[in-house]
Amino acid sequence: MPFIWQKNKSFIILAILIVLQLVLVSVQIPLGEEGNYFERAVFVVFSPLQHGIVSFAQGIGNVWKSYFSLRKAHVENDELKKELFFLTQENNLLKNALKNYKTEKEIMELLQKLNQNILYARVVGIDASNYHKSVIINKGSLDGITKNMVILDKSGNLVGRIIGPISLKEARVQLITDNECGVSVFTEREKALGILKGDGKGDCKLDYILSTDRDVFEGDSLITSGFDGIFPPGLAVGEIVSISPTEELFKEIKVRPHFEFRHLDQLAVIMVESKDLY
């Protein structure tokens, strides 16, 4: 036995490493998006490092901007941007919410609730295998982040939702462009209901619209329906860019999401569940 070990040591170690990782891979497949403990541990250890590096780079960039170019204007601009950011979020959510509320008292209560439930976040990491699948943000369980919280961009467009793993100061966001992501949506005009799925390449497709359906057109805007129980109703999602004829049961519809990956620096986390929002 020791002779075999001595002679084939490197191959035995390779086999052990591969088998261990194969076990790891096969264990996860039935779990879907739920990461295993080992993955969570690696994420918890290394994501703060990545967060630190990006924050450090952002810090240096901010020092440079603040002290060497337009010092006062930059600070003021940042404040205004932040204010605008919150106002845009609030405005979008209010627009949707007002449809359901009638009395002034109800509106005032809602306004207060919404204001408290928006958290400002920044992207500190992108997906290593496919950047259209997920991003890592600089808010975690210490900030009250939990799974399925909805993420919007600075204009209030739907970006995705929080999924695991969540560490103390970082969390992963599944983008709507991920091919494993599904969102229940309406067309804004005719209220045709479908499921939006990512194509993993930066766009999305609208599934389950019957080939015989005449209510869906190119250029139609899509909004969330709220039927999935995760995304609140009325959020702007994207626009239909093409409808291809098909001989199958459902139409082949391509959707361009409103959020732009290149401008995905500031994000808003909606801190309440969909059912508690309105």
Add this chain to the structure above:
Amino acid sequence: MRQLLEIAIAIILALVLFAAFSYISVYLIQLINVFSLVVIYYATSKDEIHGACLGAVCGLIQDSFSLGVFGVAGIAKTLMGFIAGFVAKRINVVPAMRNFVFIFIMISLELILWASLYSFVYSKGLNTGRGVIFLQPLITALIGTALFPSLRKIIKSMYASRR
């Protein structure tokens, strides 16, 4: 102990570069595979066991930064690290031209392994980033060829000054 520290520094350096690249542009992380450069450097300087172990560690770190099945990049990098160490023990890959070809082949091999495993697990093709990913072996090999001689010199002089 010293070796472990060296490897830890190399991994942290790769992580710093990875984070910096992702901050600058998404295309940079598709063009330059920094974790693979660390694995190839150590596999060629030490042996296939170091290559395989470091490949597993770097691959799993890379996996932890991506949404999907944890371990896919780990397996690809483990195999690549092992093969790199195994070949480097038998063929001298230090001269510049050979170094370039060697890194190019290793990165291509890793890419093929990773793409095959990815397609097998997801039953889908991967996002090539408008074909950018196909340039990864070339760009990474060029950077590795430019970087490795200086790195070898620095590490050699560090050891020499200790003596």
